[in-house]
Amino acid sequence: MKKSISKILDELKRQSVLEKTKNVKHEDRMLAITxxxxxxxxxxxxxxxxxxxxxxxTSVGYSTLWIAAALLKNTKTPKILTVEKNPSKVARARRNFRRxxxxxxxxxxxxxILDVLSAMPKRAVFDFVLIDADKENGPAYFDLVLPMLKVGGIIATDxxxxxxxxRKIMKRYSDYISKKPAVRTITLPIGNGQEITVKIK
Ligand SMILES: C[S@@+](CC[C@H](N)C(=O)[O-])C[C@H]1O[C@@H](n2cnc3c(N)ncnc32)[C@H](O)[C@@H]1O
Known part of the structure; x- marks a missing residue:
């Protein structure tokens, strides 16, 4: 992994631990993947x-950094599109990506997210999608991103x-996507629990 990426990942990991001991408002918290x-x-x-x-x-970009590090192993020109509604988090993420x-x-x-996804072309261009935002819209996000995922591509949901x-709402989400013939899906006990969904057709 590039040193410049691992340096920021380490910094954000420390920040995320500190945040839990301080009085940080919910909307300003990183709430990052583990x-x-x-x-x-x-x-x-x-x-x-x-x-x-x-x-x-996106939050402040912790998961984006992990994804970018992996894609950079496969190509010199990876592309990541990431969506975030909170302007101050967007600014923090941009700064982290620059550094x-x-x-x-x-x-x-x-x-x-719903506005952004609805305006995007329904072309199968992505190899990977991470869904890690509000939980109520999970099924709607899933239905919107599935046509944008290549066959063999993966959707991870945190x-x-x-x-x-x-747990209840995420179980409903998992049951909902399990019924789709175009995918195979499994819940894995990694970090906060990952739904790993592979598009098979
Ligand atoms: C769990 S955090 C993301 C953590 C990030 N993926 C990471 O691991 O570093 C969820 C983020 O989604 C954003 N979010 C929630 N609902 C959203 C929506 N409807 N549209 C855009 N962003 C949203 C929140 O502001 C928050 O920053």
Missing amino acids: EDTGRFFYAVLTGVGAKNALELG ARILQHIKIRQGR NMLYPEKY
Whole structure:
């Protein structure tokens, strides 16, 4: 992994721990994937040769950095599109990407995910999608991104198991996508719980 990326990942990991001991407002918190989850994405995306990705819920860019690190193993010109509604988080993410020297590979869309996805072409261009935003719209996000994913591509969804308050809604999400003939899906106990969904046709 590029040193410039691992340096910012380490910094954000420390920040995320500190945040839990301080009085930080919910909307300003990173709420990032765990380090294990990042390592898991890194291994899988490197292994399958992923070159481009879509991320719903950037926050300050911790998960984006892991994804970028993996894609850069497969191509010199990876492309990541990431969506975030909170302007101050967008500014923090941009700064982190610049410092990690990956800003040129990342397009940040500031706005509501449903608006952004609805305006995008329904072409199958992405190798990987990470869904890590509000939980109520999970099924709607899934239906909108599935046509944008290549066959053989992967959708990962965070928070399937933790925090526990999300368990019911995420179980409904998993049941919903399990019924789709175009995918195979499984819930894995990695980090906060990952739904790993592969598009098979
Ligand atoms: C769990 S955090 C993302 C963490 C990030 N993926 C990481 O691991 O570093 C969820 C983010 O989604 C954003 N978000 C929630 N609902 C959204 C929506 N409807 N449109 C755009 N962004 C949204 C929040 O502002 C928050 O920053």
